[in-house]
Amino acid sequence: MSHVYIVGVDMIRFGRYPERTVPNLAAEAALLALDDADLTIADIQALYCGNVYEARTMVGQRLLAEIGQTGIPVTNVANACATGATAFRDAWTSVLAGVYDLVLAVGVEQMGKGLLGGGAGVSPEGFIGSASNPAMFAQIGVEHTRKYGTTFEQFAKISVKNHFHSTMNPKSMYRKEASLDEVMSSEMISYPNTKLMCSVNVDGAAAAVLASEAAVERLGLTDRAVKIRASAMTSNPYQERGTALPDFSSATRLAAAQVYESAGVGPEDLDLVELHDCFATAEMVHYENLGLCADGEAGKLVDEGVTRLGGRIPVNVSGGLLSKGHPLGATGIANVYEVCTHLRDRAGARQVPGARLGLTHVVGGGYDLGTACAVHILERR
Missing domain, CATH: 3.40.47.10 (Thiolase/Chalcone synthase)
Incomplete structure (x- = not known):
């Protein structure tokens, strides 16, 4: 079975960026990962974008509006804390299946301060005592x-x-x-x-470029590829x-x-x-x-x-x-x-x-x- 490789990967420094938008944070991470692979958005055949709080707003397409709208398919993913990993796995699956040679996976979030998971009431049996x-x-x-x-x-x-x-x-x-x-x-x-x-609520974005084995060889990316x-x-x-x-x-x-x-x-x-x-x-x-x-x-x-x-x-x-x-x-x-x-x-x-x-x-x-x-x-x- 052919393998899939990570040929570009990066993230912005996690912090708080109230003056920026979610697509803008995602765009920075995407460009960093593309630079790491020495590629551009024009080389990418599909985008998988993970985001929770703005999942309905087509973050992936808005991200492309900032770095280049090339007409590629975009899949937006929301899956709680596993959202970014889900986007990454979907990207992996698409390359492993032979549908694409080069894909981009991006995860992004802009968080507020305070408690996550509250407000759902008390669990029926009282074992946990709170939905938080x-x-x-x-x-x-x-x-x-x-x-x-x-x-x-x-x-x-x-x-x-x-x-x-x-x-x-x-x-x-x-x-x-x-x-x-x-x-x-x-x-x-x-x-x-x-x-x-307790974990820290912050804003952040990370991205990875995934490639087939054939693309790694064709583009001469063996020195940076991670299987x-x-x-x-x-x-x-x-x-x-x-x-x-x-x-x-x-x-x-x-x-x-x-x-x-x-x-x-x-x-x-x-x-x-x-x-x-x-x-x-x-x-x-x-x-x-x-x-x-x-x-x-x-x-x-x-x-x-x-x-x-x-x-x-x-x-x-x-x-x-x-x-x-x-x-x-x-x-x-x-x-x-x-x-x-x-x-x-x-x-x-x-x-x-x-x-x-x-x-x-x-x-x-x-x-x-x-x-x-x-x-x-x-x-x-």
Whole structure:
């Protein structure tokens, strides 16, 4: 089977840009990715654009109005936090199927400040107690503590790690370390997640140019190509008790099993991971969901520094959503950018030495919305 490659990828620095429009942010990221591939929009055969809050406004077409309307087909995608990864996967599928040789995937979001996921009322059974994302991921953390004895301090150490990593990432919203005491004593949002253990609402955009193997050879792009070794996407499988107490981990576990089987590798073969740390509690459970350790051992991974830069399997070396920021539609492709940067040896001070295989993961949804999860394994060519 022929493979699909990433030949151009980039992102704008995540931050707040109230004076700009969503298509304008997307246009900047698209041009950066095209420049990285030494291509122009005239070379692109299709566009896949991910955005949540303005999904009805044909963001992809408005993006092309800023960088060049060439008449190509445009697919606009919205899939909660997995929006960017969905656009990326759709682009991958179209090239893998042989429909196109060169396609562009863009993810973009302009976020307000404040709480996400509120306003939907109280869950019928009262297990979660609120429809807000902080409450849902608080429940996930408390359940992990009940089952495995995970401590408040262990959850907080994840935030300390990711804030440290962000100091080396020029495209991160925040580039400031936070001590364990600062993380644990910051404003409590929903126990065990304090304010510094919650992802940052920011504006952002990221883009990737995907190419067939034939296009890579024809255009002489082998020096910058990163192979998409495997891709998997899932939704929640039916579980009898899921109507009362949803299992937010199921979609990730299913996607992880599929992507490892497709790639012919296991979690022990990975050199780095960019996963969906929308809250510190989420990163903790995803260590286990992605098979980075056995169930109940995630806290031990944190204590031993296994997931820190320099550890056995560095996680969220970009600073993660906790510090880099979480513009919903852009996050999935921003994760791809981070892993590609390491596979190309271009990550500077945060470089994972000798990185050859990396995994990206995003999962979005909610207890009453369903779940979308996308996992990709990328490989140095």
